[in-house]
Amino acid sequence: MNEELKQEINKQVAEMVAQMGAQGSGQLEVVMREGEALPLHEPVKVNIVGVLNSPARWLEKRQELQKITNKCHVTVDREGLKIILQVNENVHYGTRIEGRLMLTETFKKFHINDGHSFTLKELATLFKMNRSFFESKQTAMELVTLLQNFKGKVNKDLEASSDNRGNKKVDFMQAVESNLPEAFTLRLPIFKGMEAEDIVCEVYVDPDDWSCQLISPDANDIVERYRDEKINEVVSRIEAAMPGVAIIEI
Numbered sequence: 001m002n003e004e005l006k007q008e009i010n011k012q013v014a015e016m017v018a019q020m021g022a023q024g025s026g027q028l029e030v031v032m033r034e035g036e037a038l039p040l041h042e043p044v045k046v047n048i049v050g051v052l053n054s055p056a057r058w059l060e061k062r063q064e065l066q067k068i069t070n071k072c073h074v075t076v077d078r079e080g081l082k083i084i085l086q087v088n089e090n091v092h093y094g095t096r097i098e099g100r101l102m103l104t105e106t107f108k109k110f111h112i113n114d115g116h117s118f119t120l121k122e123l124a125t126l127f128k129m130n131r132s133f134f135e136s137k138q139t140a141m142e143l144v145t146l147l148q149n150f151k152g153k154v155n156k157d158l159e160a161s162s163d164n165r166g167n168k169k170v171d172f173m174q175a176v177e178s179n180l181p182e183a184f185t186l187r188l189p190i191f192k193g194m195e196a197e198d199i200v201c202e203v204y205v206d207p208d209d210w211s212c213q214l215i216s217p218d219a220n221d222i223v224e225r226y227r228d229e230k231i232n233e234v235v236s237r238i239e240a241a242m243p244g245v246a247i248i249e250i
Helices: 003-022 054-060 106-109 120-129 139-148 218-241
Strands: 046-051 073-077 082-087 095-100 152-162 168-179 184-188 197-205 211-214 246-249
Touching: 046 054, 054 082, 054 095, 054 218, 073 218, 082 218, 095 168, 120 139, 120 211, 197 218, 218 246
Parallel strands: 046 095, 073 246
Antiparallel strands: 073 082, 082 095, 152 168, 184 197, 197 211
């Protein structure tokens, strides 16, 4: 601070003290600090990603929500397994709370119903290293042995038919016969926070290259049912916490 500025400040303070003394206002304490001013910061943009009920929990902890209801909206993405709450929707530095229904890492590493292909050796190794998720360790090791000593045969049938009008049809059917069991059971949680479920799985073998995929109609049914139940539950909590908020299915 230069000397001229100090003198000007002292002059203004003296005038204030004299004025207050004339009005009988009592004592006045003036504190002057030197140094750099605090840097200016932009407003904080809040962007939180959590478990599925995060938007509902955020709203349930806030007071006087009626004042911001017309500045909020909620989007529900059932296919994407998520719910997004946008607060102060017209402001760049608004608040965004995203809740996700997340698959467990255990379920994802088995690649059930996701189209991922394993070699016979890769699938045998997966089962061997994760035998605690089978009905018994013995069942897991029996499957490992069968995969390591895989024997498969492809049956191909060709059927031709025609009618007296010159129409001809050729049907080609191909099936794989193998030493693998038709199905086996895994016990594992599908979504985070969900208890383990018994899931009947099948090994689909591609006859062209003997690659394998894990499929499970059971797991698909559980995903569909649990997804809708939990999303509907969170939407109901949001509506209770903030009546009138716009909820949009996408």
